[in-house]
Amino acid sequence: AQSVTQxxxxxxxxxxxxxxxxxxxxxxxxVYLFWYVQYPNQGLQLLxxxxxxxxxxxxxxxxxxxxxxxxxxxxxxxxxxxxxDTAEYFCAVSGYNQAGTALIFxxxxxxxxxx
Amino acid sequence: DAGVTQSPTHLIKTRGQQVTLRCSPISGHxxxxxxxxxxxxxxxFIFQYYEKEERGRGNFPDRFSARQFPNYSSELNVNAxxxxxxxxxxxxxxxxxxxxxxxxGPGTRLTVL
Numbered sequence: 001a002q003s004v005t006q007x008x009x010x011x012x013x014x015x016x017x018x019x020x021x022x023x024x025x026x027x028x029x030x031v032y033l034f035w036y037v038q039y040p041n042q043g044l045q046l047l048x049x050x051x052x053x054x055x056x057x058x059x060x061x062x063x064x065x066x067x068x069x070x071x072x073x074x075x076x077x078x079x080x081x082x083x084x085d086t087a088e089y090f091c092a093v094s095g096y097n098q099a100g101t102a103l104i105f106x107x108x109x110x111x112x113x114x115x
Numbered sequence: 116d117a118g119v120t121q122s123p124t125h126l127i128k129t130r131g132q133q134v135t136l137r138c139s140p141i142s143g144h145x146x147x148x149x150x151x152x153x154x155x156x157x158x159x160f161i162f163q164y165y166e167k168e169e170r171g172r173g174n175f176p177d178r179f180s181a182r183q184f185p186n187y188s189s190e191l192n193v194n195a196x197x198x199x200x201x202x203x204x205x206x207x208x209x210x211x212x213x214x215x216x217x218x219x220g221p222g223t224r225l226t227v228l
Contacts, residue, residue: 004157036219043119043205044158044219090157102148102171103207103217105157 002027002093006106013113015083021076021109023091033074034092034103035065044090050074061085086113117142119208119220127226128196136191136223140208146170147189148217149181150205158205164189193225201227 007022025031032051036044048059055067065076074091088110092103120139128134140147146165150158160173164183183189187208193200203224207217 034216043221044207046216046218049216092157102160102163102173103150103158104160105150107157108155 002029002031002104004091004093004104004106006089006091006109008109009107010110010112013081013111015113015115016080018079019077019081019085019111021089021091021111023074023076023106025072025074025091025093027072027093032094033065033067034094035059035063035074035076036090036092036105038088038090038108040087047076047089081111081113083113083115085111087111119206119218121204121206121220121223123223124221125224125226127228129228130196130198132196132227133192133194134196134225136193136204136206136225138189138191138206138208138220140187140189140206141218144208144210144218145187146209146211147183147187148207148209149189149191150207151175152203152205152222154202161191196227198227201225 003026005024013019034049035047037047038044047063048057050057050067058064063078088108090108091106094103122137148163149161152158161175162181163171167183178194181191203222205222206220209217
């Protein structure tokens, strides 16, 4: 079975500071990995994805993530955050399993950026 | 191009009632998935449909059912509503069954009283 653990439920940070949101996964099969962002009262927007190839993945809004197979991690980073980055962030894993190709999400990390 | 659309936006029902939620995928996308997001949690997979056939089902009771139409739109039905069914229901579409970059709609907020 696949699972995702987001290690921090809340991350408060000041504007222009760097941030890292941590995600560990477990899977017995090859995986695709994703980070989604959810703003209040909205659906999910894809930030970035890892399918194969380079382990450093760049996404929208200046975010990037690094796939580490040996540590089964896919941490999200941004060198300098803005107030507008305040949102809920979800790490997700996808792979072949009994539920087809469903996305399995972590519980989310609330990023709060203050001035 | 229009994104994934869902209707209605909000819905209030009482326990025991039945509800139908609707989703239109991005044009050209043949796969639709449904997720339930309870407040404060990550989305949980309910169903995936591809080419009008059920391709995957999550750990939800038989009160939950879905179908996909020839135009690839989809409906999610929930019978005998419980208070615990209150959640944001998200629909996601993707181009192919096995390439799982999914694009999400804004969701339907269901409140069960």
